[in-house]
Amino acid sequence: MSERPDFTPPQDPARDPQLDRAYRESARDEPPARLDDAIRAAARREVGARPQAYGGGGLRAWRVPVSIAAMLVVGVSIVTLVREEHPEVLQASPPAPAAQAPSPLRDVAPERQQAAVDAAARHKDAVTSQASAQAVPEAKPDAAAKLREESKESSITQPKREERFNEQETSASAARNRTEPPLENARRAAPAAGISEAQTSEAAADHAVSAAPRPALRADSPVPATAAAPSAEGRMPSLAKAQAEGDYAGLDTPDKWLARIRELRKQGRLTEAAKVLAEFRQRHPGYVLPPDLADGIKP
Amino acid sequence: MLAYRAGDAAAFDLLYARHKGGVFRYLLRLVQDRGAAEELFQDVWMNLIKARAAYRVQAKFTTYLYRVAHNRAIDHFRAHKGGQVSLDDEDASAEVLAIAAPASADPAVQVEHRLAAGKLLGLIEALPALQREAFLLHEEGGMGVDEIAAATGVNRETAKSRLRYALAKLRAGTRAYT
Numbered sequence: 001m002s003e004r005p006d007f008t009p010p011q012d013p014a015r016d017p018q019l020d021r022a023y024r025e026s027a028r029d030e031p032p033a034r035l036d037d038a039i040r041a042a043a044r045r046e047v048g049a050r051p052q053a054y055g056g057g058g059l060r061a062w063r064v065p066v067s068i069a070a071m072l073v074v075g076v077s078i079v080t081l082v083r084e085e086h087p088e089v090l091q092a093s094p095p096a097p098a099a100q101a102p103s104p105l106r107d108v109a110p111e112r113q114q115a116a117v118d119a120a121a122r123h124k125d126a127v128t129s130q131a132s133a134q135a136v137p138e139a140k141p142d143a144a145a146k147l148r149e150e151s152k153e154s155s156i157t158q159p160k161r162e163e164r165f166n167e168q169e170t171s172a173s174a175a176r177n178r179t180e181p182p183l184e185n186a187r188r189a190a191p192a193a194g195i196s197e198a199q200t201s202e203a204a205a206d207h208a209v210s211a212a213p214r215p216a217l218r219a220d221s222p223v224p225a226t227a228a229a230p231s232a233e234g235r236m237p238s239l240a241k242a243q244a245e246g247d248y249a250g251l252d253t254p255d256k257w258l259a260r261i262r263e264l265r266k267q268g269r270l271t272e273a274a275k276v277l278a279e280f281r282q283r284h285p286g287y288v289l290p291p292d293l294a295d296g297i298k299p
Numbered sequence: 300m301l302a303y304r305a306g307d308a309a310a311f312d313l314l315y316a317r318h319k320g321g322v323f324r325y326l327l328r329l330v331q332d333r334g335a336a337e338e339l340f341q342d343v344w345m346n347l348i349k350a351r352a353a354y355r356v357q358a359k360f361t362t363y364l365y366r367v368a369h370n371r372a373i374d375h376f377r378a379h380k381g382g383q384v385s386l387d388d389e390d391a392s393a394e395v396l397a398i399a400a401p402a403s404a405d406p407a408v409q410v411e412h413r414l415a416a417g418k419l420l421g422l423i424e425a426l427p428a429l430q431r432e433a434f435l436l437h438e439e440g441g442m443g444v445d446e447i448a449a450a451t452g453v454n455r456e457t458a459k460s461r462l463r464y465a466l467a468k469l470r471a472g473t474r475a476y477t
Contacts, residue, residue: 016469019419019469022473030319030323031320035337036315038341039315040311043311044311046348047308047311
């Protein structure tokens with residue numbers, strides 16, 4: 001071997017604590033700082049990283065997951081709040097393109113134009129019937145008096161009757177105009193018909209024209225069924241009531257009722273006498289009729 | 300080292316702080332020249348950095364590190380053969396012992412001469428190079444016989460013999476001067 005033959009090494013090469021301590025105390029040489037910096041810089045260049053403090057990797061590793069979690073929490077919170085406080089924002093469907101575009105009616109397809117015109121016409125008829133029903137009570141004094149005269153005077157000619165009808169229509173239209181502006185009616189009906197605001201304006205203009213006083217009907221021209229029927233239907237109960245109120249005006253006591261009935265019978269107006277008697281029986285059900293009026297009364 | 304291979308520069312800083320003193324003192328005591336020791340020290344760590352991607356776990360990192368340092372020291376001794384020692388030539392043991400032996404035939408005189416700079420350090424420097432290396436690996440690298448054998452590339456018995464002789468001489472030297 002290479003060891004000197006005259007030297008007997010110890011059998012146990014275990015550490016010698018005293019020798020270890022003595023060596024630690026004497027051997028304290030360290031590499032110069034410039035070498036430390038050069039070697040560390042070379043190591044960082046090799047991996048392309050910047051110098052960092054020990055333990056910083058943990059925080060950096062959690063940065064992205066924490067950011068994603070925060071974004072999710074904020075997003076869910078916003079959606080939940082909007083859903084609870086403004087559900088219409090999430091449920092509202094986008095408006096129809098025709099309603100958004102301010103284009104005139106000529107830009108709309110022909111079938112759409114026709115549908116809009118039909119819807120406006122239907123709306124106009126509905127408004128007319130409604131306004132007629134509302135206008136009759138307001139024009140009660142004039143219309144009731146004229147109708148009473150009409151019922152009394154059976155010799156009134158057809159042209160005069162038509163003139164009275166036109167007057168009633170005019171007053172009804174005026175009352176309708178006072179009740180609702182045409183534009184508001186047209187706009188209210190527009191969404192249901194699916195027409196645009198421009199179309200609504202045109203329909204309103206048409207409505208305004210139709211609401212103007214109509215020319216007097218000729219004596220030989222019949223009343224249009226489409227125009228007369230709805231008005232008559234809506235007007236009949238109110239007119240009958242007004243007529244009845246006019247017929248029974250001044251009959252504040254049973255004696256006056258009975259005198260009225262006798263007078264009608266004398267004049268030969270038996271039908272009217274029976275109507276007044278029936279009304280008297282309704283208003284005074286406990287009154288015992290005299291024998292001259294009790295005949296013909298059904299039990 | 301695996302973390303540094305994966306790109307964690309902080310792992311290298313930890314590794315360097317833990318081993319820089321031992322490696323530097325190993326080289327300094329071995330070549331007995333501070334300038335040469337600093338140059339070898341820097342080469343060792345630069346080689347380690349460049350070999351980062353090729354690093355494979357085959358032994359303790361300490362063993363790997365001191366193996367690199369041992370090889371660099373051999374290269375140094377080969378480049379400066381005039382009067383220096385070759386650590387990888389077991390057949391040159393006689394030459395090593397002759398060169399590393401004190402100039403004076405009396406070891407006590409040689410040690411006494413070195414104690415002025417440092418008693419124990421003088422004893423270490425007076426050891427033959429192979430025994431000195433075994434002792435330095437044992438003290439600075441915390442290695443046992445097997446690890447010393449792996450770091451120096453010799454068999455276990457050889458490493459054990461070198462370490463035993465080194466420790467025996469140092470014990471005898473310290474007893475003589477205490």
